[in-house]
Amino acid sequence: MNKLKEISTRREAAHNKLLSFKSKVYQAFLQMEEAAFSDGALPEKNKELIAIGISVVIDCESCMHWHIEQAAKAGASMQEVLEGVEVGMEMGGGPATVSARFALEVMEKVFKQ
Numbered sequence: 001m002n003k004l005k006e007i008s009t010r011r012e013a014a015h016n017k018l019l020s021f022k023s024k025v026y027q028a029f030l031q032m033e034e035a036a037f038s039d040g041a042l043p044e045k046n047k048e049l050i051a052i053g054i055s056v057v058i059d060c061e062s063c064m065h066w067h068i069e070q071a072a073k074a075g076a077s078m079q080e081v082l083e084g085v086e087v088g089m090e091m092g093g094g095p096a097t098v099s100a101r102f103a104l105e106v107m108e109k110v111f112k113q
Contacts, residue, residue, distance in 0.1 A: 004065060004106060010062075045075050049081065049083075049084035052081060052084035056092060056099045057099070061099075064106055065102075065106050068103060071084070072110045085100050085104070088103075
């Protein structure tokens, strides 16, 4: 699970560096992220589950890591996260099943399975 720690460390370092640069684009991204994931017609948990499926399809390990953690924090169960991963697998076909392997590793860590 060193890879998961490395992803978290690198993401946090990049986040802090972009904040220190006072990046207007990054600030706008953070505002957009906050707006996109705030409760609305869909609660945050559901939005995070959607993001998990998309993350599997685009094979973004950092995205899977982040959104699985955020989904769990928003109250998603391991089964709900798994179904989000499965939707991504179906939408992405064979290549997405390869991406899903990483999501399963993250789920194991987050849900202590």
